[in-house]
Amino acid sequence: xxxxxxxxxxxxxxxxxxxxxxxxxKVDRRAxxxxxxxxxxxxxxxxxxxxxxxxxxxxxxGGLDQSFEALAPIYEEAGGALSPLWPAGTxxxxxxxxxxxxxxxxxxxxxxxxxxxxxxxxILPVGALAQSARVxxxxxxxxxxxxxxxxxxxxxxxxxxxxxxxxSIEVVETWDRSRSFAEVVLNNASxxxxxxxxxxxxxLARAHSELALAWDCVGAxxxxxxxxxxxxxxxxxxxxxxxxxxxxxxxxxxxxxxxxLARSLVTHASxxxxxxxxxxxxxxxxxxxxxxxxxxxxxxxxxxxxGGVGFTWEYSCHLFLKRALVNEMIDGAPEALNxxxxxxxxxxxxxxxx
Amino acid sequence: MEEPGSIDALRGEIRQWLxxxxxxxxxxxxxxxxIPSFLTMQKExxxxxxxxxxxxxxxxxxxxxxxxPLAEQIAIFEELARGGAPRMSxxxxxxxxxxxxxxxxxxxAQRAKHLPAILKGEIWCQGFSEPxxxxxxxxxxxxxxxxxxxxxxSGQKIWSTLGQFADQCLLLVRTDSSGxxxxxxxFLLMDMKSKGVDVRPIKQITGDEEFAEIFLxxxxxxxxxxxxxxxxxxxxxxxxxxxxxxxxLVELTERMGLSLWRLVxxxxxxxxxFSAIDIGTRRExxxxxxxxxxxxxxxATLMANRIAGREAVGDASILKLAYSRLxxxxxxxxxxxxxxxxxxxxxxxxxxxxxxxxxxxxxxNSYQYNIAGGSNEVxxxxxxxxxxxxxxxxxx
Numbered sequence: 001x002x003x004x005x006x007x008x009x010x011x012x013x014x015x016x017x018x019x020x021x022x023x024x025x026k027v028d029r030r031a032x033x034x035x036x037x038x039x040x041x042x043x044x045x046x047x048x049x050x051x052x053x054x055x056x057x058x059x060x061x062g063g064l065d066q067s068f069e070a071l072a073p074i075y076e077e078a079g080g081a082l083s084p085l086w087p088a089g090t091x092x093x094x095x096x097x098x099x100x101x102x103x104x105x106x107x108x109x110x111x112x113x114x115x116x117x118x119x120x121x122x123i124l125p126v127g128a129l130a131q132s133a134r135v136x137x138x139x140x141x142x143x144x145x146x147x148x149x150x151x152x153x154x155x156x157x158x159x160x161x162x163x164x165x166x167x168s169i170e171v172v173e174t175w176d177r178s179r180s181f182a183e184v185v186l187n188n189a190s191x192x193x194x195x196x197x198x199x200x201x202x203x204l205a206r207a208h209s210e211l212a213l214a215w216d217c218v219g220a221x222x223x224x225x226x227x228x229x230x231x232x233x234x235x236x237x238x239x240x241x242x243x244x245x246x247x248x249x250x251x252x253x254x255x256x257x258x259x260x261l262a263r264s265l266v267t268h269a270s271x272x273x274x275x276x277x278x279x280x281x282x283x284x285x286x287x288x289x290x291x292x293x294x295x296x297x298x299x300x301x302x303x304x305x306x307g308g309v310g311f312t313w314e315y316s317c318h319l320f321l322k323r324a325l326v327n328e329m330i331d332g333a334p335e336a337l338n339x340x341x342x343x344x345x346x347x348x349x350x351x352x353x354x
Numbered sequence: 355m356e357e358p359g360s361i362d363a364l365r366g367e368i369r370q371w372l373x374x375x376x377x378x379x380x381x382x383x384x385x386x387x388x389i390p391s392f393l394t395m396q397k398e399x400x401x402x403x404x405x406x407x408x409x410x411x412x413x414x415x416x417x418x419x420x421x422x423p424l425a426e427q428i429a430i431f432e433e434l435a436r437g438g439a440p441r442m443s444x445x446x447x448x449x450x451x452x453x454x455x456x457x458x459x460x461x462x463a464q465r466a467k468h469l470p471a472i473l474k475g476e477i478w479c480q481g482f483s484e485p486x487x488x489x490x491x492x493x494x495x496x497x498x499x500x501x502x503x504x505x506x507x508s509g510q511k512i513w514s515t516l517g518q519f520a521d522q523c524l525l526l527v528r529t530d531s532s533g534x535x536x537x538x539x540x541f542l543l544m545d546m547k548s549k550g551v552d553v554r555p556i557k558q559i560t561g562d563e564e565f566a567e568i569f570l571x572x573x574x575x576x577x578x579x580x581x582x583x584x585x586x587x588x589x590x591x592x593x594x595x596x597x598x599x600x601x602x603l604v605e606l607t608e609r610m611g612l613s614l615w616r617l618v619x620x621x622x623x624x625x626x627x628f629s630a631i632d633i634g635t636r637r638e639x640x641x642x643x644x645x646x647x648x649x650x651x652x653x654a655t656l657m658a659n660r661i662a663g664r665e666a667v668g669d670a671s672i673l674k675l676a677y678s679r680l681x682x683x684x685x686x687x688x689x690x691x692x693x694x695x696x697x698x699x700x701x702x703x704x705x706x707x708x709x710x711x712x713x714x715x716x717x718x719n720s721y722q723y724n725i726a727g728g729s730n731e732v733x734x735x736x737x738x739x740x741x742x743x744x745x746x747x748x749x750x
Binding site: 225229232233240241243244245246249250252253254256257260261262264265267268283286287289290335338339341342343345346347348349350352353354 | 435436437438609611612613614615617618619622626628629631633636637639640641643644645647648649650651652654655672675676679707709731733734735737738739741742743744745746747748
């Protein structure tokens with residue numbers, strides 16, 4: 001049952017509230033660490049029912065015609081809850097298909113809206129081909145009905161059913177149990193593929209994925225910092241809460257600054273992406289870099305600020321730490337991302353000057 | 355953020371005005387080794403700004419140029435920065451701290467005396483900090499005793515910006531030591547030519563003298579120069595300290611963003627082949643660029659919140675700390691990339707942003723932002739205590 005009315009003018013803050021309520025109800029973040037079922041299928045069902053997968057699909061294809069700004073609060077809340085699902089694969093594919101706009105693409109969008117198709121968006125690094133490639137960690141691919149293969153070398157994208165010949169999706173065990181990851185192996189896989197020729201496909205898929213990851217980091221980092229401060233308020237040493245020691249609280253303050261700087265850039269980049277303002281592609285990468293860096297910094301220090309218990313399985317510091325490290329590394333380490341946008345960033349710097 | 359057309363028109367108007375009025379040689383005329391020329395240039399520029407109405411957008415609407423909403427004030431600061439105009443160094447305290455304090459807390463007579471004078475170039479400084487009262491400003495001890503129709507003031511002030519050139523001073527004094535330290539502070543206006551005032555410029559690590567110490571030896575200040583109520587000057591001081599409303603950081607961030615090309619230029623040796631830049635350097639430049647972009651976005655949100663009257667506690671501290679650290683990192687990178695050449699470049703410009711490429715000067719100057727106006731450490735206390743709700747450290 002829908003918690004709120006979906007209509008043309010959706011308030012992102014209402015979506016945030018709905019997301020927060022749903023995630024609080026459905027996510028048992030300790031489950032994967034204690035050999036319990038994490039209930040992700042129930043969450044997926046509820047997300048579908050709430051219409052989240054319809055949000056950015058164009059109206060003509062049965063969607064709600066919203067921009068990325070409607071998704072941002074959902075991604076952020078999902079990060080804060082350490083949600084086990086990764087809807088960004090499907091959402092990124094929606095942006096690519098909508099930009100492509102061919103009849104086939106429209107049909108694919110309709111299938112997402114009406115038949116519950118779910119997509120894992122797979123960026124194929126330069127050197128890998130859509131016919132033959134191996135990508136080690138694709139988030140949420142085990143639940144996908146389709147793969148959107150996006151070659152970095154500029155070749156056309158392909159939308160491939162998961163059961164197509166030559167496609168193999170194997171769940172992989174990783175240190176980060178908060179989400180599922182699969183290894184995708186393509187071996188002569190192009191036979192049934194639908195080709196997507198729109199020249200912006202790579203930029204769109206990448207920017208959407210990066211912004212989703214960035215919001216996940218912002219949400220998770222904020223939650224990690226809140227829990228760390230709470231712990232420090234309760235933990236007494238030398239007859240006072242350790243939260244009162246300047247040496248420690250100044251570190252917390254620095255983390256807060258890093259988090260808010262990241263949030264500012266991620267917000268700005270999301271707006272630029274939603275409205276396709278100048279430089280949106282580079283901004284998305286810059287936002288991701290700042291957000292993954294902030295989250296990593298906070299999660300890393302959270303263990304230290306908790307002291308001994310931060311090093312235990314029982315406390316949740318490691319949940320954040322592991323997710324942070326995955327977020328930072330997936331689809332390209334910071335250095336690689338940085339190198340990809342350096343030229344554009346420097347061009348921009350030299351064109352606006354006093 | 356989308357801007358209304360009126361702001362767009364204002365921006366266009368300022369750009370046109372700058373094209374006709376900005377002296378091309380102002381940086382040469384504000385060289386650090388020629389203070390008389392700096393003062394002349396500043397006064398000349400200030401007179402032009404006043405005439406155009408761009409110096410007083412924040413003043414009440416009865417005043418020429420006044421009555422502009424904050425959004426327009428921001429646009430003016432941004433456009434002056436984008437146009438590469440000199441900063442308002444010598445007159446900033448007069449236009450903001452002094453004028454806003456008088457507008458909000460002064461008497462009609464004080465306003466009638468000083469506001470027109472400020473427009474004609476009366477220079478003000480601030481006598482707040484003391485050697486023993488920096489981060490802990492309320493601990494100030496400069497003593498004022500009322501005798502008939504005047505106060506007799508003795509003590510020492512420090513870090514008065516350009517105090518050696520000031521005509522007037524916004525002075526905080528202690529009139530009562532019996533209660534809590536914030537109580538018993540009184541806010542006075544002091545004529546810098548009064549008997550017993552001795553100003554000594556402070557030579558900074560840059561070699562430059564942007565601040566001064568003010569020694570007060572039984573200085574007589576007429577009672578009519580009291581601002582607000584005796585012993586309740588702390589409240590007035592808060593008005594003074596919040597008078598610039600973030601516009602300085604709007605300007606400085608804009609200037610830093612528009613000076614990023616300097617880093618690229620020095621890294622690439624002036625060439626256009628960025629791929630030739632060392633990979634580590636490229637990564638550092640991208641990191642700085644991202645932080646500037648983030649700071650701009652944060653500033654835009656903060657100012658929009660201020661306009662809407664919904665600022666959250668600690669937002670200004672988060673912004674200031676982010677800016678201060680970026681200022682240091684930005685200039686430190688330029689200094690390193692400049693190598694020995696930047697160590698030999700001892701000619702600098704006063705009242706510029708980051709655009710001159712004198713890395714050593716700008717690097718040393720960046721300490722100002724990290725220390726003045728609430729040091730980074732004070733900001734960290736504010737953020738941890740008021741935003742994150744962590745307790746104060748138990749004092750010995």
